[in-house]
Amino acid sequence: MTDSNQTQPAPQSLPPRLAMTVPRFVRAKQRGEKLAVLTGYDHLWASILDDAGLDAILVGDSLGMVVQGKASTLPVTLDEIIYHAEMVCRAVKHALVIVDLPFMTFHVSPEDAIRNAGRIMKETGAAAVKLEGGVNQAETIRRLTAAGIPVMAHAGMQPQSMNKYGGMHRIQRDREQLLNDAKAVTEAGAFGIVLELIPREIAKVITETISIPTIGIGAGPDCDGQVLVTPDMLGLTAGFNPKYLKRFANLRSQAQQAVQEYVRDVRAGTFPDAEHSH
Numbered sequence: 001m002t003d004s005n006q007t008q009p010a011p012q013s014l015p016p017r018l019a020m021t022v023p024r025f026v027r028a029k030q031r032g033e034k035l036a037v038l039t040g041y042d043h044l045w046a047s048i049l050d051d052a053g054l055d056a057i058l059v060g061d062s063l064g065m066v067v068q069g070k071a072s073t074l075p076v077t078l079d080e081i082i083y084h085a086e087m088v089c090r091a092v093k094h095a096l097v098i099v100d101l102p103f104m105t106f107h108v109s110p111e112d113a114i115r116n117a118g119r120i121m122k123e124t125g126a127a128a129v130k131l132e133g134g135v136n137q138a139e140t141i142r143r144l145t146a147a148g149i150p151v152m153a154h155a156g157m158q159p160q161s162m163n164k165y166g167g168m169h170r171i172q173r174d175r176e177q178l179l180n181d182a183k184a185v186t187e188a189g190a191f192g193i194v195l196e197l198i199p200r201e202i203a204k205v206i207t208e209t210i211s212i213p214t215i216g217i218g219a220g221p222d223c224d225g226q227v228l229v230t231p232d233m234l235g236l237t238a239g240f241n242p243k244y245l246k247r248f249a250n251l252r253s254q255a256q257q258a259v260q261e262y263v264r265d266v267r268a269g270t271f272p273d274a275e276h277s278h
């Protein structure tokens, strides 16, 4: 715990805002309001993200890589995503919390998808789930939506299909397929769609064609909103530098400097000093 005399001044507070809901999220597109989304994986960071004014927090299966240190998102389990989503939901007061359906939790059958997504909704308090897929998942999206589970789709590069692509960061350029995916998930009842790693011109056409918000990551500026992986955009992760990624801070080196200073002070016997002793 930090003493109150050591805390940094809070960033300028935001005007009061309404809690985000799925209908408000969809209306933002109709109003021409851009949507800001980031990933969140635990209570501490979710409270920071929510207080900073995000529209939605995605409990992404990217946690397999950035939190668990695994080589891909494939090993993430339903129990693990529920564990993280529950922590996030407990912190969030305003943002819409959307939770990824991990690999193989929605592919076997729509019934299996409903059972697994239902567990996420019941055990975490999240408002929606996300699944990777387009035309191939339209029936599952229809069934989930009919069961009262709002679904965000995810087209373009789909990390759970990395073995099919032969790698993770492959730009997807099949315009017809991408448009068909976007139209199919819209018709099936999805309330939004992530477009990952696709040319900006295709993202623009999709955004102008469908009625639900497009949330881009590596899909250019014309999407209705943007999402990034939080540890990447805060500069906490190292060695991942795709063209689309803007690092808005360099927290890894700031944290390392602080820890190095602490190590120096402890070894030199200058911490704790009189000011920090009872």
Ligand code: KIV
Residues within 6 Å of the ligand: 039, 058, 059, 060, 061, 062, 063, 100, 194, 217, 227, 228, 229
């Ligand atoms: O898992 C994740 O973090 C995601 C985002 C990159 C969209 O799916």
